[in-house]
Amino acid sequence: xxxxxxxxxxxxxxxxxxSEYYSNDMSKEIDEFVxxxxxxxxxxxxxxxxxEEFVQKIKHKLEPNDATKLEEFSTRLTRVKRCAKNGVDAMxxxxxxxxxxxxxxxRDFEEYIHP
Numbered sequence: 001x002x003x004x005x006x007x008x009x010x011x012x013x014x015x016x017x018x019s020e021y022y023s024n025d026m027s028k029e030i031d032e033f034v035x036x037x038x039x040x041x042x043x044x045x046x047x048x049x050x051x052e053e054f055v056q057k058i059k060h061k062l063e064p065n066d067a068t069k070l071e072e073f074s075t076r077l078t079r080v081k082r083c084a085k086n087g088v089d090a091m092x093x094x095x096x097x098x099x100x101x102x103x104x105x106x107r108d109f110e111e112y113i114h115p
Contacts, residue, residue, distance in 0.1 A: 009113055016109035023102040030098055034091045041088050048081045 055074045059067040 012109060012112045016106070016113070019105060019109070020102075023098075023105070027095070027098055027102065030091070030095045034088070034095050037088045037091055041084050044084075045081065048077055051077060 052074055055070050059070060062070065
């Protein structure tokens with residue numbers, strides 16, 4: 001029985017090493033996506049206020065129908081900004097959840113290796 005126990009521990013250790021490798025690799029990818037999204041969002045987040053300011057400056061020069069369309073477009077762009085922010089937040093949450101899951105998984109493996 002001792003031989004089987006040691007062999008099983010060795011197999012669990014090998015699975016743990018592979019699991020940690022894949023998990024760490026995935027964490028790196030997720031973190032890169034988060035940073036890219038945050039960077040892109042921060043770079044472009046000022047566009048909406050600038051556009052809204054521009055709309056306010058020119059809407060009185062437009063036909064009423066065109067001014068209404070421009071304001072509606074501005075509102076839709078604000079929704080796009082909100083969606084982009086939600087996407088950044090979701091990726092950050094995914095990153096946190098993945099790290100928590102990785103730690104929990106590592107603890108589970110430790111319990112089997114060193115009961």
